Amino acid sequence: MHPIHKVQDWDAAPGAILWPKLVSFLREVKETGKIPPDHRSHDHLNEQKEVKVDDEVRDRWIDVFEGLRKEREQNAQEKIVWGLVDGFLLYWNQDVIDQLDVRVFLRVPEEILRKRRHERHGYHTAVQSDPEGSLWRDPPGYWEQIVYPAYVDAHRDVFIDGDIETGAPGEKAKGLILLESLTMDMGEAVSRVCGVLEDVARQLEN
Template sequence: MSDTEQVNGSLKKRVIFVGVGGASCSGKTTLAKHLRSVLPGSFIIHQDDFAPPEQLVPVHPTLNVQDWDDPEGAIEWPRMVNFLRRTLLPVLEQSLNHWRAYFTQIQQKAAEEEQTEIIWALVDGFLLYWHPDVVKELDVRIFLRVTYDTLKKRRNERFGYHTAVQFSSEGSLWQDPPGYWDDIVWPAYLKAHKPHFHRRQRQRW
């Protein structure tokens, strides 16, 4: 959570971090884009942008392929935490208009009564709730729950992922090797969210 700061003698600025977490292919980015369309002054922070460079991604000990999903090595956590702490700036149309008007009123009220400009930072990530220092920075926490079968189907239908985009304009195209979902992605998802799930929920959620 960023502190409120006075900027150039005008309105104070306060960044409200809205976490949008969930498994790979759960719809996080889609939801974040919808929220951006209705929250005035909002922008999206993608957790994927804090992945390590490709050559530093750990290799799975038994499958001998790069593991982009294990929470301990998939994200450069100190860099992400530092970024969140320092950040100040960067559906139906009827529903979008309704919520856009609603949040605009909130923003206007804050400006008039508290002399504060609200900036909404939408933080999108598949390991968003694993590192306690990241969780601490989030003012609002949304978690998308999607069934195992649906997630696997969506993942299999994707052509691939561009990785390490912070180090190259295009990144590298990653395609899951055989068994990657069942042996790496799903176990890593359960590992990262184990504290938040009951035992029964860990079976197919």
């Protein structure tokens, strides 16, 4: 509950996520290469919009990673397992940051974030009493009073001088790949990230 506005606060970093549970989950996945059997998600209930990537870009990177997989299995007798972690608070908790081998941040201007949030019909949140979650719809003023201030607060330490709109990445999330969403298309973003993933995978061979 927000102490001033007296509405449920799903966005303030300290209480938005069960941090010890998330850290434990990430550590187990890295150690075993498997999702724990007791893991449950309700994200499939939320609206999923398809994001198009050019066939040429997609096919090129499929070939690259398939080649890496075969090389690793043949030469080192090891299997590569990729774990993709997506979240709006990945760079607030240092223990979470430390579990991420590659760190990517897609920067989007406030006005576009606000527009996207307002276009959502709602989203399912985790509640203890219902494994499918509970549908939440933002009350009036929620973006301005709750969501964006929490977003700024959670990310100010990630960027130099706390400038989340135009600042360069600082030292908190070292090696952060910053993608400026308004200056590149999806194919460029995918290729930049996949190029880094390829480099990381090849470094593991040495």
